[in-house]
Amino acid sequence: MEALARTRFVRISPQKLRLVCxxxxxxxxxxxxxxxxxxxxxxxxxxxKALMAAVANARDQQNVDEDRLFVKRVTxxxxxxxxxxxxxxxxxxxPILKRTSHLTVVVDERVA
Incomplete structure (x- = not known):
């Protein structure tokens, strides 16, 4: 089962954030x-921080094993x-453009 966490209005440009994603x-x-x-x-x-929130959502809502989780999607x-x-x-x-980002992290349980 998928679990996701969203962080919105992050004060960093999406281009810089995608390098880490x-x-x-x-x-x-x-x-x-x-x-x-x-x-x-x-x-x-x-x-x-968003990844740890997604893992906590998976653990609390779907009762999955944390060792089998993987990062399915990061946008x-x-x-x-x-x-x-x-x-x-x-x-x-x-003009100065102060860019913001919306981050979405999706984790899923890997089927063995």
Whole structure:
């Protein structure tokens, strides 16, 4: 049975978050946790927290064995963009786009 966890409005760009998501997709939960703990990126902490929430959802709702869980799907979708402006010389302004992401982590039980 699938279990998922969603984290919405994460203040990191989807492009940077997908770099971390691709590291753990298809791995067992144990492997994914160890990879994320030693990945020196901001997105690793976000994905780690969402992965632990998905595992907790699987354990609580479906009573599955944690040792047989694997990361079925990890997606980082585009959230709303916060628009700001940076004042420049001669009364010009440069737009600053503060991008956000929606993260979805799906874990499933591997059939032996």
């Amino acid at each position: 691709n590291l753990v997709a298809g791995k067992t939960v144990e492997q994914a946790l160890s990879i994320l703990q030693f990945t020196p990126k901001k997105g690793a902490k976000v994905v780690l 980082a979708d585009t959230g709303p963009t916060w628009k700001r402006s940076l004042q420049r010389a001669h009364m010009h302004a440069t």
